[in-house]
Amino acid sequence: MIQYEFPLSERIRSLLRLEDLYERFEHFSAKTAGFEHHFALQTLFEIIEIGARADLKSDLLQELERQRTTLEALRSNPQISEDALDRILQEIEQTSARLLEVTGKFGQHIRENEWLMGIKQRMSIPGGVCEFDIPSYHFWLNHEAMVRQYDLVAWMKPLLPIRDGVAIVLRLLRDSGKTHQYVARNGMFQQMSGGKLVQLLRVDMPDELIGVPELSANKYAINIRFTSPGGEVRPKTLDCDVTFTLTYCNL
Structure with a gap:
């Protein structure tokens, strides 16, 4: 991973x-x-x-x-x-x-x-x-x-x-983490936060998957987009489902 x-x-x-x-x-x-x-x-x-x-x-x-x-x-x-x-x-x-x-x-x-x-x-x-x-x-x-x-x-x-x-x-922050497994459909994942504040998010994904997570989050929503690694080609959203784990850490 x-x-x-x-x-x-x-x-x-x-x-x-x-x-x-x-x-x-x-x-x-x-x-x-x-x-x-x-x-x-x-x-x-x-x-x-x-x-x-x-x-x-x-x-x-x-x-x-x-x-x-x-x-x-x-x-x-x-x-x-x-x-x-x-x-x-x-x-x-x-x-x-x-x-x-x-x-x-x-x-x-x-x-x-x-x-x-x-x-x-x-x-x-x-x-x-x-x-x-x-x-x-x-x-x-x-x-x-x-x-x-x-x-x-x-x-x-x-x-x-x-x-x-x-x-x-x-x-201590990392040890506080609560981990869940999700699937990003066509490389996209969104979850409403319900006003909860999180200090650190950790994404774990299989190392054989050629993709990189891009994350944006606030107290209302968490958005993750899995993209191609880049290089000479402009990164684009993966067109496949991505199984990953998301850990929420908060002191």
Whole structure:
């Protein structure tokens, strides 16, 4: 199955973007080639840009506290594992404590590093970080991989509490999902929402089906159109029935 996630609020959209960027950074920073560490640093700058929202930290703390209160109320539920509940509550408590220790603007240590900010500025120019543009960056990229990895880990470390907070919130959001199977007749599906607000919709479809879901939704209706993948041909709605699962996630 191929899975597609569609956030229906700007807040969840930002969290999903951050999750993707943190995973990308982890992937490239674990490599050893200079070009791979270039992309790791570029990803780090993107994380700083998205995470610069002044209310990101407070939003995460408020959501974690709300989830902690909700989960604590489940202790008397015989269908809930006490051990699993204790683990997630401990994780929330530890992550909240680390978030509270974060001071200043998100990524301020990067912004105060003139060398890094010079590289960031040049990266906005196509081909702007060649060796003749920033010789010191060329030197860094050709340094030992272990040295570069040490630097990348050090630059990322102050940003990890946000990563952990994002991971918990998204995991709880996904775990809240209620899944149903539907059929899109001639590639089209519509369902009235009845005023219900959903934060995340997940579409799962067979990987052998050559098609891509396009989704639009509000509190009144959910519309999904399954189209051809595109390429050189303009995408068009599939002319066959498509069986898929739709998961509704809401914190």
